[in-house]
Amino acid sequence: MVQQVLQKVKVWDGFIRSFHWLLVVAIAxxxxxxxxxxxxxxxxxxxxxLALLLTRLVWGVIGSQTAKLSALLYSPIAAIKSFKLGDTKPGHGAAGSYMVIAFFILVLTQLISGLMTTDDILTDGPLVQYASSNVVEWAGWVHHNNFDLLFYAIILHVAAIIVYRIKGKKLVKAMITGRADNAQLSDDSNVVKSPLLAFIIFVILLVVLMATWGAEPLSYLFS
Ligand code: HEM
Ligand code: HEM
Incomplete structure (x- = not known):
């Protein structure tokens, strides 16, 4: 009897996994x-x-094979085919890649608009002082409405993960442990890099942002 052995393959490095679950906590x-x-x-x-997403984008250039932004570029036809036939490569599939790109754009838009948004009472985003009142008004509108789009994208994302689970793909487990069952991988696929450099970049960006824009809200929070 021929038994098919499913290889347990490391597909997500430690930074991608930390990025994902920290992003979920941060957005909540x-x-x-x-x-x-x-x-x-x-x-x-x-x-x-902001520090988390900027690091993710840098990691998308210098990081693991499955973290690469270039690995997210599929044709729409490939995305449609992947619904029927499934994906074989480690990393995001064709349809999922469109979702990931959408998240990067939506979260970045939310962050940039937030920097120029005011609550009209006490708190101004740090770039409000440099922007005209028209721009600030527009940024507030974007910040409010783009969040709705982000919210619908999250619902769609979680629904897609549930559908894949029903079809037998344990994507969440892979996003937690980093390992996926993948029978179709060639041996030379050493897809995952050490996440250390990504964490160093993240900490540097975080310290810089907190020291410049974060000092005031931090001192208020801890007073
Ligand atoms: C605030 C809510 C969420 C946001 C903004 C979000 C965003 C993202 C992003 C940006 C990625 C791509 C990761 C990367 O390459 O860097 C991703 C992948 C993934 N997310 Fe989420 N996510 C959210 C909630 C969730 C939840 C609640 C679950 C679990 C049910 C989940 C499960 C996954 C899985 C399994 C993947 C990998 C998909 C694949 O294998 O291609 N996400 N998510
Ligand atoms: C992904 C990141 C962010 C998310 C998901 C987010 C989400 C939200 C949401 C849901 C609201 C309520 C909007 C409304 O009901 O009109 C809001 C308001 C606000 N946000 Fe953000 N935000 C983000 C980043 C930021 C940043 C970086 C800043 C500035 C440093 C900022 C500044 C503000 C301000 C000043 C308001 C109050 C607006 C008002 O009262 O009309 N946000 N944000």
Missing amino acids: TLYFSAEEGMMELHFIAGYFT
Whole structure:
């Protein structure tokens, strides 16, 4: 009897996994802090998310094979085919890659607009002082409406993960452990790099952002 042995393959490095789950916690914090009017916490979580996303984009150039931004570029036809036939390469599939690109654009738009948004009472994003009142008004509109798009994207994302699970693909487990069952991988696929450099870049960006824009909200939060 021929038994097919599924290889356990490391597909997500430690930074990608940390990035993902920290992003989930950060966006939940950003939503609830805005709802509760806790603007200092909102700003701190915003700078944290900015450092996280910028590091992810840098890691998309210098990081693991499955982290590469270039690996996200599929034709729309490949995306449609992947629904029927499934994906064989380690990393994001064709359809999932469109979702990932959408997330990067939506989160970046939310961050940049936030920097120029004011609550018209006490708290101004750090770039408000450099922008005209028209731009600030427009940024506030973007910050409000883009969040709705981000919210729908998250619902769609989680729904897609559930559909894949029903079809037998354990994507969440892979995003937690880094390892996926993949029978179709060639031996030379050493796809994952050490995440150390990514964490160093993240900490540097975080310290710079906190020291410049974060000092005031941080001192308020801890006073
Ligand atoms: C705030 C909510 C969320 C956001 C913004 C988000 C965003 C993202 C992003 C940007 C990626 C790509 C990771 C990368 O290459 O850097 C991703 C992948 C993934 N996310 Fe989420 N996510 C969210 C919530 C969730 C939740 C709740 C789950 C679990 C049910 C989940 C499961 C996954 C999985 C399994 C992948 C890998 C998909 C694949 O194998 O291609 N996400 N997510
Ligand atoms: C991914 C990151 C972010 C998310 C998900 C997010 C989310 C939100 C949400 C949901 C609101 C309530 C919007 C409304 O109901 O009109 C809000 C308000 C606000 N956000 Fe953010 N935000 C982010 C980043 C930032 C950043 C980086 C800043 C500035 C440093 C910022 C500054 C503000 C301000 C000043 C308000 C109040 C607007 C008002 O009262 O009309 N946000 N944010």
